[in-house]
Amino acid sequence: MSTNNSHKSQNSHDHDKDSDSHVYEEAHKCYQCGKCFAGCPMSDVMDISPTHLMRLVHLNEIKEAMSYNTIWVCAACESCMTRCPQQVPIVEIMDLLRQKAFKKIQNGESDGEESIKNVVLAHKLFLENVKFFGRVFEPALAGMYNLQSLDWFKDVEKGPSMFFKGKLPIIPHRIKGIKSFKKIFDNCKRKHENENEHEHKHEHEHE
Numbered sequence: 001m002s003t004n005n006s007h008k009s010q011n012s013h014d015h016d017k018d019s020d021s022h023v024y025e026e027a028h029k030c031y032q033c034g035k036c037f038a039g040c041p042m043s044d045v046m047d048i049s050p051t052h053l054m055r056l057v058h059l060n061e062i063k064e065a066m067s068y069n070t071i072w073v074c075a076a077c078e079s080c081m082t083r084c085p086q087q088v089p090i091v092e093i094m095d096l097l098r099q100k101a102f103k104k105i106q107n108g109e110s111d112g113e114e115s116i117k118n119v120v121l122a123h124k125l126f127l128e129n130v131k132f133f134g135r136v137f138e139p140a141l142a143g144m145y146n147l148q149s150l151d152w153f154k155d156v157e158k159g160p161s162m163f164f165k166g167k168l169p170i171i172p173h174r175i176k177g178i179k180s181f182k183k184i185f186d187n188c189k190r191k192h193e194n195e196n197e198h199e200h201k202h203e204h205e206h207e
């Protein structure tokens with residue numbers, strides 16, 4: 001298990017009450033067997049393992065759990081869930097943590113850790129790209145990423161070989177029914193705004 005930032009778990013005792021606690025409660029079923037970690041294809045690049053993450057969620061250390069890159073680099077492949085003997089909804093928990101962290105960054109409540117800034121940028125651009133084309137259009141995604149991350153020449157040397165292998169289309173293909181597809185994003189945005197409003201109201205009531 002990679003523990004680059006494991007000091008954080010010792011220092012943080014911020015217990016964060018959360019409206020999604022019913023999902024987080026599923027982490028209570030975890031008995032730390034480590035099978036999820038053993039099968040995770042992204043474990044090499046994670047700050048902490050999914051097993052460690054489930055432990056933090058179990059302890060209600062939500063703020064700390066959100067501070068690691070684990071939630072951002074998770075590929076949602078679900079291989080951890082197929083291995084988990086306790087049917088812990090790891091991917092759903094990851095997704096909630098990611099949404100919550102993203103919301104905080106968008107609302108300016110947190111800049112995000114320096115190390116995850118570009119991961120968050122990639123996440124944002126990926127969603128915008130999918131919303132616009134209905135599927136990923138890699139050249140636009142890579143171009144926007146390089147531009148906004150100021151890493152202008154990142155991976156450009158891979159472009160030609162990908163192009164000649166037919167992996168880098170020049171003309172984007174928009175899916176049929178893009179309008180209906182965009183409605184999904186609009187509905188999510190509305191839901192997100194309502195949740196935000198609800199959360200702020202809740203916070204003011206408890207001030």
Ligand code: SF4
Nearest residue numbers: 040074075077078080
């Ligand atoms: S869903 Fe995420 S945490 Fe689970 S195995 Fe895949 S990459 Fe790892």
Ligand code: SF4
Nearest residue numbers: 030032033034036084
């Ligand atoms: S496989 Fe399931 S029970 Fe085992 S550590 Fe992972 S989440 Fe916990």
